[in-house]
Amino acid sequence: MQLADQAAIVTGAGSGIGRAIALAFAREGASVGVADINAASAQKVAAEIEATGGRAIALAMDVTDEAMVNAGVEKVVDRFGRLDAMVANAGIQIVHPIEEFPYEEFRRVVDIHLGGSFLLTKAAVKHMYPRRSGSLIYMGSVHSHEASPLKSAYVAAKHAILGLARTMAKEGGRHGVRSNVICPGFVRTPLVEKQIPEQARDLGISEEDVVSRVMLGRTVDGEFTTLEDVADIAVFLAGFGSSALTGQSMTASHGWYMG
Numbered sequence: 126m127q128l129a130d131q132a133a134i135v136t137g138a139g140s141g142i143g144r145a146i147a148l149a150f151a152r153e154g155a156s157v158g159v160a161d162i163n164a165a166s167a168q169k170v171a172a173e174i175e176a177t178g179g180r181a182i183a184l185a186m187d188v189t190d191e192a193m194v195n196a197g198v199e200k201v202v203d204r205f206g207r208l209d210a211m212v213a214n215a216g217i218q219i220v221h222p223i224e225e226f227p228y229e230e231f232r233r234v235v236d237i238h239l240g241g242s243f244l245l246t247k248a249a250v251k252h253m254y255p256r257r258s259g260s261l262i263y264m265g266s267v268h269s270h271e272a273s274p275l276k277s278a279y280v281a282a283k284h285a286i287l288g289l290a291r292t293m294a295k296e297g298g299r300h301g302v303r304s305n306v307i308c309p310g311f312v313r314t315p316l317v318e319k320q321i322p323e324q325a326r327d328l329g330i331s332e333e334d335v336v337s338r339v340m341l342g343r344t345v346d347g348e349f350t351t352l353e354d355v356a357d358i359a360v361f362l363a364g365f366g367s368s369a370l371t372g373q374s375m376t377a378s379h380g381w382y383m384g
């Protein structure tokens with residue numbers, strides 16, 4: 126087991142990629158704080174982990190609410206006695222051409238991805254610095270490196286996460302804390318399923334073309350990245366043994382982005 130005796134918190138862990146990471150961390154021996162704005166889904170995933178012999182607590186948390194983020198991190202430390210890894214994963218997607226993009230929706234996207242990552246980091250390092258150890262893991266995207274039309278808010282937020290993570294590599298380095306970003310290509314989660322009809326409408330093309338041209342057209346093999354691919358990288362980053370690997374973004378996208 127790669128994460129035996131560790132404790133972690135994963136946001137947006139009630140669904141999709143976050144859920145897959147929470148389950149993989151638990152399988153590798155970590156105790157997991159399963160945080161999500163959807164309390165019922167967080168509870169379901171925590172129950173799933175406990176049913177297979179793992180240790181988890183469900184945390185109802187809106188990552189844009191500083192008090193809720195602080196309380197969630199405290200609960201993990203109270204229950205499990207430590208915090209070794211955080212995964213800032215909670216996210217949403219809203220697509221519009223910029224001239225129709227409501228500012229309120231732009232702000233909501235940036236606030237959840239970037240503000241949520243900032244708040245989780247701030248709460249997590251308080252427990253990592255004194256132990257001179259910890260792994261900060263941010264959920265970026267190929268859109269941390271590339272742009273796509275209609276995604277001004279998401280692309281801006283995902284690029285900004287690289288800046289936050291690199292800053293944390295420098296600030297955290299003095300305290301033995303590592304900071305890295307995972308950048309997946311398209312993974313078939315509810316977040317992506319929702320975009321297929323929306324993009325077909327906005328771009329005036331069929332849903333099949335959204336998948337084969339827009340989402341997978343620049344991969345080397347026309348394949349989606351899987352939940353397991355992303356979870357494997359998160360386990361690797363959480364378990365890596367030294368600060369040799371910090372300030373990096375690791376892309377898993379079937380060759381869509383080669384950076």
Ligand code: NAD
Pocket residue numbers: 136137138139140141142143160161162163166186187188189214215216217237264265266267308309310311312313314315316317
């Ligand atoms: P998803 O919709 O399946 O899961 C997102 C989860 O985040 C949901 O459970 C949702 O309730 C939760 N959430 C939303 N707002 C929240 C908030 N304010 N506070 C706490 N939780 C909140 O989506 P997913 O595809 O698993 O996406 C997870 C992350 O992966 C996101 O950051 C996304 O940008 C990133 N990502 C996804 C893909 C993809 O293709 N699916 C690709 C690259 C990056």
